[in-house]
Amino acid sequence: MKKIMSGNEAIARGAFECGATFAAGYPGTPSTEIMEQFSQYEGVYAEWSPNEKVAVEVAVGAALGGAKAMAVMKHVGVNVAADPLFTVSYTGTNGALVIVTADDPSLHSSQNEQDNRHYARSAKIPMLEPADSQEAKDFVKKAFELSALFDTPVFLRTTTRVSHSKSIVLLEDPEKPVKKEVERLDPVKYVMVPHNARMRRVAVEERMQNLRRYAETMPENRMEINDRRIGIVTAGMPYNYAKEVFPDFSYLKLGMVYPLPEKMIRAFATKVGKIYVVEELDSFLEEQLRAMGIKTVGKDIFPYSGEFDPGVIAEAVKRRPAKKVQLSPVEIPPRPPNLCPGCPHRGLFYVLGKSKTIVTGDIGCYTLSFMKPLEGLQGCICMGASIGMAHGLSKSLGTKGKGKVVGVLGDSTFIHSGITSLLNTAYNRSNVLTVIADNRTTAMTGMQQHPGTGLTLQGEKTVELNFESLAKSLGIPDVRVVDPYDLKGTRAAVREELGKPGPSLIISRGPCVLLNRGAARKRPFKVVEEKCAGCKLCLGLGCPPLSWKKYPTATERMLEERPKKVEGAAVIDPSLCTGCSLCEQVCNYGAIVEEE
Amino acid sequence: MPKDKATKSILLAGVGGQGILRASDIISLALMAAGYDVKKSEVHGMAQRGGSVTSHVRYGEKVYSPLAARGSVDIILSFEKLETLRYIDYLKKNAFVLINDEAVFPPAVNMGIASYPENIPEIVGKVFKKVKVVEASALAEQAGEARTANTVMIGAVSNFLDVSLEVWEEVIGKSFPERIVEFNIKAFMLGRNA
Incomplete structure (x- = not known):
């Protein structure tokens, strides 16, 4: 059957078709849908782990237990997971382990543009790279096959365009999952103390040599010889x-970008004239070709x-x-x-913005x-960094700082990598106010569950992390919860906590507005034009339904019977307004009221 | 496979929340059903939060790239007037321009520190001969469901594609929950005949 699928859907499908039964990941654009899709297949286990490091460790365990397991993350997630990755490369995987890294050239939804092909080389883990959805499905199967064949973790690298473009895929029937039986683990192979790891280091090198030989014959690396004047090496x-x-x-199209098939590349170079290396981001392939002594045109x-x-x-x-x-020039x-x-964040950040404090x-x-x-x-640097940065800032500013520094992060982000940093503010006697903007979901990536929501990826009820008692046990003396839709209360709490020395925590709790879209909507608000003083204070909220109507002429102003100094009035689009009332609270003139 | 073998490109542009991804899915499914190879691109995540959204749909006998190059798009289906201008350099000289008569103010306009350009269809019309304004919101109301404006736009673009009405009806029928299929078929026809 033919189906139009995104690269992410195809990866999930491919894993399912080849009998993978296990996946762990942490949401991150452009990788998120792989886990969401995979979790819906019959007979599989899939989880959102608290972060990518945990996800990889969980998937390693599943693979050691004999399963075909997958860990899924965006490119920066691999940084978080790098620690177990570099060493599972030594131990090998017993079952099969595929690590999906979704890179984001152009930073559509990321804080950096790192090229994760370098991880393949530095961790000595082979990496496959599909070009479209059909290949995404085929290559994930190949990755599992290689993992089992060579006892190695295998990277599958996508980019945003592979993950989020859709193309036609041929579906196949799923294979029956076969699980390797495991009684006990061999400690010499899996206990990475120096003595054992030194021996495994040798095994890693042998494996890479074997993979290099394999790369010469695998059909995923292929030459397309046409016009011989120009040869393009790409993946x-x-x-x-x-x-x-x-x-x-x-063309020399490489399906495996690490390790490279050196003989095939040399053969290609003798068949064609000028060689172009076409690759996004770093000159990963090109540098290796040049090291082979092949003349290339690429990043120049x-x-x-x-x-x-x-x-x-x-x-x-x-x-x-x-x-x-x-066109004729238009602004x-x-x-x-x-x-x-x-959005529940608006009230909180309105208050923080006005606080004149340093906020990370x-x-x-x-x-x-x-x-x-x-x-x-x-x-903003990376997941969880806010608290650590605030702590460092406060220590380095000392008494020169304008009081406490604020570190603010979301609920899912806090769980991902903020807990240890919050502990650090207690342990190292910090002068930091930590704020958890707790909207009860992982919102940016599209409403994923996490340990604070009480539900798993596969929809099972589970324990719900209690931020308040966690913070207390970490040693944070002042913990309070505010409603970010109550500006006065939020402002008072922030002011009070900033005035106290020592670490404190405010949990700003309001569920994401997209979570309960079906729930009964509140009545929208409107501007009573004759009361609007034109002060634009409400526009400081940056709320999409709120806009500014400028009176273009004196006549129009007079028609509206407005005083001379009033240049215009605020307007609320009732079709967009959710009735959160922040603008009503901001208005000093009573000009914003609920619609009848 | 229809007669037309060369790869062609449709660019859908608008604002997050206007149903652009759904519309480009439907167009892609219809083109596949008509026998074309199809690839499409879209944006997710941070890029989507109320921001500018595009989707490229490319079809032909064999499509390689899911992205169209600047200066190569055959049809732009613009769900918001201003967004037409933002992506105008993607268009070929003789491209078809379909504009939804809808303005969504960006933040700077809301704050009163920038102005929303006036007469957008006229500005575009000075360079492009084939410009059509579709009153998608009004037609969606007429179809009985305000949220079918994106289906009206699909109807408008359907006139330019070698896909039979039966295929469109079948794909639309499969793309929505049963209770709103009828509204969407109606919206599609209103857009097609607009």
């Missing part, structure tokens, strides 16, 4: 871009950053910009992503509040 999605622009050139003409498309390749090779249509206001109408932020929807008009945080 993954860029193959499609190049193929579209230059259908007649010769292709961009080192950002996602490619056929236009990027055509312009680089033809060395002239493509013809584009020009196009940007449309950045924004907090949703009724974290990864989540709320990161968007750094923008005008909220300007609610001033730093």
Whole structure:
């Protein structure tokens, strides 16, 4: 049967078809849908782990138990999981273990643009890279096959464009899962103390040599010899871009990007004239080709950053910009992503923005509040970093700082990697106010469950982490919960906690507005125009339904019977307003009221 | 396989929440059912939160890239007027421009620090000969369900695609819960005949 599938759906399908029964991951764009799709197949176990490190360790365990297991994450998740990854490369996997890394060229939804192919080389783990959804499904099967055959973890690398583009896939019947029987583990192989690890280090090298030989014959590495004047060496999605622009050139398409088939590459080089290496991000393939002594054209003409498309390749090779249509110049206001109408983060970050304190932020929807008009945080590096950064800032600023520093992060992010940092603020006697923006879900990636929600990925009821008692046991003396829809209460709590020395915690608790969209909607608010003083204070909330109507002429102002100094009035779009009442609370003139 | 073998591109543009991904799914399914190879691209995650959203749909005998190059798009299906301008350099000189007569103010306009360009269809019309404004929201109301504006837009683009009405009806029928299929078929026809 033919089906249009995203790369992510195809990976889940491929894993299911080849009898994988186990997957663990942490949500992260562009990887999230792999876990969501896989979890729905019959007879599989799938979990959201608290973070990627745990996910890999869990998947390692499942593989050691004889299963075909998969750990799934976005590119930066591999940083979190790097510790177990580098050493499971030594122990091997017994069953089969595939690590999916979804990279994000162009940073569509990420804090950096790292090229995770380097992990393959540094951890000595083979890596496959599909170019479309059909290959995504085929290659995940191949990855499981290689893992079992060579007793090694295997990376499957996608990029946003592979994960989130859709193309036609041929579905096949699933194989029956076969699990290797395991009684006890061999300690010499699986206890990585120095003596044992030294022996495994040798085994790793032998394995890589065997994989290099295997790479020469695997059909996923293939030559397409056409016009011999130009040969293109490429892998993954860029193959499609190049193929579209230059259908007649010769290609060496690499399905496995590490280790490389050196003999095949040399043979290709003798068959063609000029060699172009077409790869997004770093010159990972090109540097290896050059180390083989092969002359290449690559990053000297292709961009080192950002996602490619056929236009990027055509312009680089033809060395002239493509013809584009020009309109008469118009100012196009940007449309950045924004907090949703009724978002519980808005009230919290409105208060934090006005507090004039240093606020370090974290990864989540709320990161968007750094923008005008909220300007609610001033730093964001990675998951969980807010608390540690705030702690370091407060120590380094000392008494020169304007009182306490605030570290703010979401509930899922806190669980992912904030708990140890919160412990650190207690242990090292910090002057930090930690705020958990607890919206009861993993919102940015699309409402995934986590240990604080009381439900698992597969919908089972489970224990619900209690942030308040956790913080108390970590040694945080002051823990309080606020309602971010109550501006006065939130402001008072933040002020009070900032005034106290020592570590404290505020939990700003309001469920994500997208969680209960079906629930009875509150009545929207409206602006009573004759009461609006035109002060624009409400616009400082940056709420999408709120806009500004400027009176273009004196006559229009007079028609509305407004005083001379009033230049316009606020307007609320009732179709977007969720009735959260923040604007009513901000208005000093009583001009914003609930609709009847 | 329809007669047309060369790869063609449709660009859907608009604002998160307007149903662009659903619309591009439906268009892709219809093109596959009509015998084309199809690839499409879309955005998820942070890029989606009320921000500008695009989806590329590409079809032909054999499609390689799921992304269209700038200057190569045959049809733009714009769900929001301003977004037409943002992606105009993706279009070919003789491209078809279908614009939903709908303005969604970006934050800077809401805050009163930028203005929303006026006369967008006219600005576009100075360069592109084939511009059509679709009153998708009004037609969706007429279909009996305000949220079918994206299906109206599918109807509008269907006139330019070699896909039979039966195929469209079948794909739309499978893409929505049963109780709203009828509204969507109606919305599709209103867009097709607009």
